[in-house]
Amino acid sequence: MIEERRKFIRIDAGMAFTYRLKGAKGAVEKAVTKNISPCGIGGFINKDIKKGAWLELSVALPGQKDPISAMGKVIWTADEKAGKINAGIKFEEIDADMKNRFLEHVCELMFSQLERLKV
Numbered sequence: 001m002i003e004e005r006r007k008f009i010r011i012d013a014g015m016a017f018t019y020r021l022k023g024a025k026g027a028v029e030k031a032v033t034k035n036i037s038p039c040g041i042g043g044f045i046n047k048d049i050k051k052g053a054w055l056e057l058s059v060a061l062p063g064q065k066d067p068i069s070a071m072g073k074v075i076w077t078a079d080e081k082a083g084k085i086n087a088g089i090k091f092e093e094i095d096a097d098m099k100n101r102f103l104e105h106v107c108e109l110m111f112s113q114l115e116r117l118k119v
């Protein structure tokens with residue numbers, strides 16, 4: 001049996017985000033999250049990016065004008081699809097205000113999902 005190593009649940013959420021390798025110049029790649037957790041995001045990214053890579057992230061939170069910015073580390077990769085790989089990205093460097101905004105959004109999603117499950 002595979003041991004569950006996740007510390008937090010994942011919430012299905014499709015939010016737009018951009019990324020590029022830390023310190024890279026030029027255009028950013030656009031993507032959409034598959035799911036989110038209090039510590040990071042999961043989604044399909046460029047297949048050339050490997051586990052352990054550091055990414056500059058900008059995540060658009062629904063209903064908010066300004067996206068959150070963070071530095072993330074690719075923790076795992078799997079499931080190549082159409083030139084992209086499914087990846088888990090952990091927030092490693094994030095401003096406290098940005099982290100709070102992200103956590104508020106995670107909580108709102110959790111509460112709304114719980115409300116829908118009530119009979």
